[in-house]
Amino acid sequence: MNRAAPARPAAPDDTGATRLKLLESAGEVFSRKGFRDATIREICGLAGANIASVNYHFRDKHGLYTEVLRYADRCAVHIEASEPVAGDARRRLRQFIKAYIAAMLDVGRPSWHGRLIAREMMEPSPALDAIVAQIIRPRSRVLSDLVEELLGPAATERRVIRCKFSIIGQCLAYHSGRHIHKRLHPGFELSSKAADEIADHIADFSLAAIDALRAGHKPARRAARGRPGS
Amino acid sequence: MNRAAPARPAAPDDTGATRLKLLESAGEVFSRKGFRDATIREICGLAGANIASVNYHFRDKHGLYTEVLRYADRCAVHIEASEPVAGDARRRLRQFIKAYIAAMLDVGRPSWHGRLIAREMMEPSPALDAIVAQIIRPRSRVLSDLVEELLGPAATERRVIRCKFSIIGQCLAYHSGRHIHKRLHPGFELSSKAADEIADHIADFSLAAIDALRAGHKPARRAARGRPGS
Amino acid sequence: MNRAAPARPAAPDDTGATRLKLLESAGEVFSRKGFRDATIREICGLAGANIASVNYHFRDKHGLYTEVLRYADRCAVHIEASEPVAGDARRRLRQFIKAYIAAMLDVGRPSWHGRLIAREMMEPSPALDAIVAQIIRPRSRVLSDLVEELLGPAATERRVIRCKFSIIGQCLAYHSGRHIHKRLHPGFELSSKAADEIADHIADFSLAAIDALRAGHKPARRAARGRPGS
Amino acid sequence: MNRAAPARPAAPDDTGATRLKLLESAGEVFSRKGFRDATIREICGLAGANIASVNYHFRDKHGLYTEVLRYADRCAVHIEASEPVAGDARRRLRQFIKAYIAAMLDVGRPSWHGRLIAREMMEPSPALDAIVAQIIRPRSRVLSDLVEELLGPAATERRVIRCKFSIIGQCLAYHSGRHIHKRLHPGFELSSKAADEIADHIADFSLAAIDALRAGHKPARRAARGRPGS
DNA sequence: AATGAATGAGCCTTCATTCAT
């Protein structure tokens, strides 16, 4: 009743140096350690601010977290917007995957955005619903449309969803499996340099699979053999 | 469920009812909440043991965690061992995927084993190295061999690794993305009933893609400009 | 209600809308929650003022409290002054009790004045000395004079004080014991409607006792053995 | 779920040196400063115990407070029980008042019991209901019966309650008004020495008043005059 | 005359750990 972001309720933005530094630091720490393991002390220390400033600007640790997610959302919008809509479906899918992989592998960016959302996906906070509605669902629709177009007559709702998950899963593997990857294949660095190559692999892999599903027209067990490749 | 290490009779000893109950309870709680969020109190409460018993039996919270992982490992061995080695590569790959998906979706089991390893993959503890060496690497080899065989002349080290990740990534997606899936597609339950169908989809998808890679000897049929592989 | 000190034109200045609203709000909150439980935030919120305004206008939370007491004092003067001086002692005592009970039971007023002083009586702040000197002692004198007159030849200093406390105590009971009263006798509301009846009871009760003390010249009519007074 | 007085749920008692010292210290501090102003640090410091011991033994600051009240209750029982039931009503009322005044003025006792209950009366915590039921209501009944007997035919429910409050109010005045008393009449010490004399005054005062009410048989305004004394 | 921003101290609570039996 007598707190909340100090009388500036509707300005979701940036003005205020401390507030901004706090958001950045919190994004970094939350994405690295998760909500509970992140301590307000570390966040404030990183931002060079007093411990109580979190209470002042965001009321709460939860309030800070929520605001960090909204902040990440605002930053994410133009990444989305900058993607080209032109080209045929195959090309657009490849582009989509490239953008996704780039996000997963932290290619030239504040870098914690992707990690934070990945974290929410694995162990959701009450904020996940909003994230799904604002960030994930729109992108999911784009992907669904692409897959549906590529499947052509073979597209059923169920199959579109499965293919979508297959594509996203391949991308996510390079994020959530990065620690395993590092230990299993020390020679294959997951640097941003490899991003393009990885994305192409996933695109090739997925397009071939979808082609096969379309050609076979039945997802039957051995239907795939020989067809898609020729 | 809690059979003492069958092949390793002199294992660091599982006798002691309390000790064993502690391991089971800890596995359950650690897998559900992660290392830090799990409290010794809850674990002991679930096991009906004294708070100090963790210190007594395992010296430490970390000691308990390490021992839980080794305990899970011993239990995991025969799951691995029970997988069929017979059949051609296509069939064995499908079996592999079915087993993996079943583990991910907790099909009829005490079931914290899979969840715990999934957790370690995302935010590793010092114990991850041991897990990789003892549990993950062996399975990874099995999968590598399968993929290599299926790729035939098209198999390069790099490509085998990429395909392996594509397959594992699709499976993991149904675990790490389960919260998103539930929100995005409320109609499609991720129950154990769907496990078989999902596994078949992933097998079809992956086999088709691998076939295409093999046939084309170039990553994709009509690789949209830029030829990722070369 | 918030008329500036009428008889004291040069009083430490009440001009300034914010300052005045702050005093009113603080009186309300302090009287309801006590000094420490009252928060500056709530007071300022109620007054629609900035948090720092307390420091600006009153230097301190303590400064605000002191000033609130002085403000209440100024408001209290005419209540005191408006009491009738006419009539015989019995009637004047009854009037005194009615005024006191009305103050205790908050009969149709902004009403935090009485509550605030009651609070100071129970756990005094450094400001209590001033309150006693300026507010309480004058009224106490009035009551002493009445009791002395009523006791007549039986009046000793000690006995006058005791009777005075007996009268005040009965009145205070309806304030400090209100929560007990509510629980013990849910049927008997302590509303302002009952104020007059209660005051009459206390007056009857006390006058009868004083009469007896005077008549017997020994504390009680048939003082049960031991004669307390002698 | 996993806390509460350590597995000794039904033993409301003493064993445990630290636990007992904690109860005593808490009683002292709570009675002097009230629930919120009392700090766990001060209580533990006074008891020579660690800060966390409150959590261990009583789960909570609230839990400690509740237990302190129950502890005070147990101590209070024999005070109650030791009161004589013999004698006529006048004498029993005088005894009642003496006991009450002795409690108010802390005559030779752990000393915080009375203060604590007095505090609860003025600003109740959720525990007040229990206190009323277990401690206050029984005593209140005793007093009601005495007053009813003394009023004889003049006793109505309403009048009995009023007289009861008049008696209790006089006693409470010496507790809640002690700070005022000290400042107003520095000569009259409120030591335990004066307790007996004060109690006798209240008894004389109240008995005379009740006699008058009985004689007048109507509580009318001027009915008291001349009657009770003769 | 007044305020938004920031601060440091302190409180309650929780947790893993240890000690003595």
Next chain:
DNA sequence: GATGAATGAAGGCTCATTCAT
């Protein structure tokens, strides 16, 4: 072999206060 009792460190939060404008 096992446990009840006790502890110290740390975390989140609240509050009165101050600074710069």
